[in-house]
Amino acid sequence: MSVIEMFRLKNRDERLLAETNRINAIGFYILSAGILLDLYYGMSQMQVAFMHDMEVEVSLYVRPLEYLALMGAMITCLIISIKRGVMTNNRFANTEHFPWEYYLVWSGLGALGVGLGTALFRALAEYRVLGAGQVHWLGNGALGLVCALMVFFLCIGAYYLSFKIAKRQADKQVVSTDSE
Amino acid sequence: MKNLKMKLARVEADMSQEDLANAVGVTRQTIGLIEAGGYNPTLNLCVAICKTLDKTLNDLFWEEGV
Numbered sequence: 001m002s003v004i005e006m007f008r009l010k011n012r013d014e015r016l017l018a019e020t021n022r023i024n025a026i027g028f029y030i031l032s033a034g035i036l037l038d039l040y041y042g043m044s045q046m047q048v049a050f051m052h053d054m055e056v057e058v059s060l061y062v063r064p065l066e067y068l069a070l071m072g073a074m075i076t077c078l079i080i081s082i083k084r085g086v087m088t089n090n091r092f093a094n095t096e097h098f099p100w101e102y103y104l105v106w107s108g109l110g111a112l113g114v115g116l117g118t119a120l121f122r123a124l125a126e127y128r129v130l131g132a133g134q135v136h137w138l139g140n141g142a143l144g145l146v147c148a149l150m151v152f153f154l155c156i157g158a159y160y161l162s163f164k165i166a167k168r169q170a171d172k173q174v175v176s177t178d179s180e
Numbered sequence: 181m182k183n184l185k186m187k188l189a190r191v192e193a194d195m196s197q198e199d200l201a202n203a204v205g206v207t208r209q210t211i212g213l214i215e216a217g218g219y220n221p222t223l224n225l226c227v228a229i230c231k232t233l234d235k236t237l238n239d240l241f242w243e244e245g246v
Binding site: 012013014015016 | 205206207209210213219221222224225
């Protein structure tokens with residue numbers, strides 16, 4: 001068997017394919033979360049330094065390529081999912097109406113994560129850039145709250161829009177064979 | 181749940197797990213896992229196994245009272 005023929009083989013073990021997909025998904029989640037945390041921390045440090053007219057170490061900058069790669073991966077997954085009419089794989093995958101309660105909970109969890117993350121990363125950045133005595137807990141908490149509220153409404157809006165488009169796509173995929 | 185019917189049909193057809201795996205385009209481990217009840221194959225793979233062993237889906241994959 002030549003090398004070219006080897007790569008042209010179409011028979012692939014479905015179990016191995018499913019297993020590797022699951023394994024790759026775990027890696028994708030870990031990698032995404034890591035890059036997201038790194039970017040968020042970098043942004044917090046740059047903001048703190050900017051607010052106090054300070055120079056920040058080059059190693060702490062947000063790297064545009066890293067940012068673009070993460071956003072590119074997320075947006076690609078979202079577009080493919082929506083185009084294929086897939087919004088979720090649980091019991092809400094085939095509902096007629098937007099399941100408000102379900103997405104309110106997810107948006108709330110997202111907002112909580114972003115709110116806490118913003119406040120903590122900001123505090124950590126102040127500690128790192130300005131020193132221990134310059135951490136403004138109240139201000140950081142307020143900033144976290146504002147970010148959480150923004151993320152909450154953004155998430156709900158994005159979920160609603162994605163659901164509607166995915167639903168339209170899924171409806172197009174229905175193939176009726178009753179008349180045959 | 182173990183699939184003893186499939187194992188029996190394979191032995192009757194004088195095939196090893198390796199032979200059946202090669203015939204349907206999967207690995208030997210996958211065939212072993214199906215027989216041991218550790219993997220639920222897709223309908224496509226079930227059909228391919230049935231055709232190779234000259235059996236029907238009912239013969240190999242239907243369990244009464246499950």
